[in-house]
Amino acid sequence: MFTGIVEAMGTVENLRPQPGGARLWVRTPEDWARPPLGSSLAVNGTCLTLIAWEGGCFVADLSTETIERTTFRTLRTGDRVNLERPLAMGAPLGGHIVTGHVDGVGTVVLVQPDGEGAAMRLHAPAALAPLLVFKGSIAVDGVSLTVAALGEEDFSVALIPFTLQHTTLGMRRPGDAVNLEADLLGKYVARLLTRLDRIPAHLLSGAGEGLSR
Numbered sequence: 001m002f003t004g005i006v007e008a009m010g011t012v013e014n015l016r017p018q019p020g021g022a023r024l025w026v027r028t029p030e031d032w033a034r035p036p037l038g039s040s041l042a043v044n045g046t047c048l049t050l051i052a053w054e055g056g057c058f059v060a061d062l063s064t065e066t067i068e069r070t071t072f073r074t075l076r077t078g079d080r081v082n083l084e085r086p087l088a089m090g091a092p093l094g095g096h097i098v099t100g101h102v103d104g105v106g107t108v109v110l111v112q113p114d115g116e117g118a119a120m121r122l123h124a125p126a127a128l129a130p131l132l133v134f135k136g137s138i139a140v141d142g143v144s145l146t147v148a149a150l151g152e153e154d155f156s157v158a159l160i161p162f163t164l165q166h167t168t169l170g171m172r173r174p175g176d177a178v179n180l181e182a183d184l185l186g187k188y189v190a191r192l193l194t195r196l197d198r199i200p201a202h203l204l205s206g207a208g209e210g211l212s213r
Contacts, residue, residue: 004095004144045142047100095144131182
């Protein structure tokens with residue numbers, strides 16, 4: 001579980017195909033505390049398992065599913081990536097609940113300077129669009145952001161100078177692909193509303209009395 005508050009940026013050192021997917025090497029900043037092997041890491045908003053440290057790089061395996069559903073399919077050596085270690089119990093939840101399970105790949109449509117910050121407009125996959133809520137939360141390449149404007153298949157976010165300087169969003173240009181994860185609570189609500197008629201009545205009693213069948 002993550003919060004969408006990026007801790008550091010890493011650099012892709014190698015991405016090597018292997019049976020069932022690929023192996024990824026990412027160089028981290030020298031002053032970044034190394035998580036132990038087996039830890040989860042969010043890399044551009046995608047939850048990966050750390051399997052080794054080699055030099056100044058951590059190593060993670062990518063499944064075919066991960067490659068097909070995220071921007072890792074276009075990742076190249078030298079690319080910068082956002083890094084976040086998992087949320088510790090009792091730590092401040094500075095952003096919102098992010099699972100690292102990417103819902104789809106969006107596309108940057110427009111980046112417009114706004115003072116020292118910027119407004120970014122993005123196109124969202126059709127299946128993801130119904131889960132976006134005006135003033136709701138969205139993770140873009142693992143960065144917790146607020147939906148500032150919402151269209152039928154696009155949305156906008158405001159990027160403050162700190163975000164532009166300390167995450168890869170400051171490098172994004174129109175046409176770039178980004179990982180998108182909708183707010184977890186919204187996904188549960190959407191799922192529940194489509195299956196109310198299949199839920200036993202006793203499970204909807206008490207706390208669920210306000211739900212309409």
